């Protein structure tokens with residue numbers, strides 16, 4: 001079986017550029033996931049983010065999680081729980097406007113750190129979108145522009161901790177789903193695994209690698225590429241020992257952005273009269289996703305297709 005794709009981004013600057021671009025292309029076409037090394041974000045900076053995030057969990061989140069476990073009777077489960085996840089989270093929004101100053105319990109140091117973290121990841125996400133454009137044969141900036149809409153992209157970070165779980169066979173850390181948005185950049189625990197993706201009907205571990213950034217593609221990239229790239233189902237298995245940290249940043253279209261397959265990628269499909277993905281306003285997709293996150297994506301695409309007559313003409 002092919003091994004999980006790990007991309008050394010530094011190699012884009014040398015004679016292995018073509019081979020590296022090919023690796024990214026293969027990962028996008030066949031995995032929907034890849035892991036980046038030498039992505040330009042300093043290692044000591046990532047170490048600080050990991051340390052402060054774990055300190056914050058211990059100080060401000062752990063007790064609350066224990067109380068939740070107690071109140072929902074999640075200790076010593078006998079039957080499978082399918083409507084909850086074994087995770088402790090909070091969400092930071094960066095774009096179109098930051099909400100970091102409004103999030104309770106964060107120290108000034110943590111707020112400042114996460115603002116800087118978001119800037120670095122926003123830059124990396126945009127670089128990656130251009131690499132994808134290059135591989136797809138789209139003009140540079142196409143994907144960024146497609147996400148931009150009237151007010152720029154939406155960008156946010158979900159900070160999660162998956163505490164040790166006594167019954168991981170009865171409750172998932174996070175139930176299987178595809179991500180609704182654009183491109184997702186994950187800084188995950190250096191040691192504690194748990195993230196798995198579904199490939200050919202088998203769950204495959206996304207290996208923890210110190211200082212790496214895991215990238216995965218969301219439903220919107222599947223629509224824009226008309227299925228050349230696909231969002232892939234993934235889940236988190238809680239561990240019986242070891243708490244897992246996971247900081248996922250979502251670079252998504254603006255809420256008013258009109259999303260549709262890139263015309264340059266449709267020529268063959270139109271000729272062959274093949275199915276074309278829908279056109280919709282991103283916000284409408286998100287409304288649907290909010291209720292159907294843990295279900296298959298195909299009915300979401302079909303529902304958007306059925307609503308298509310209401311979509312304004314795209315100006316992007």
Ligand SMILES: [Fe+2]
Nearest residue numbers: 177178179234
């Ligand atoms: Fe996800």
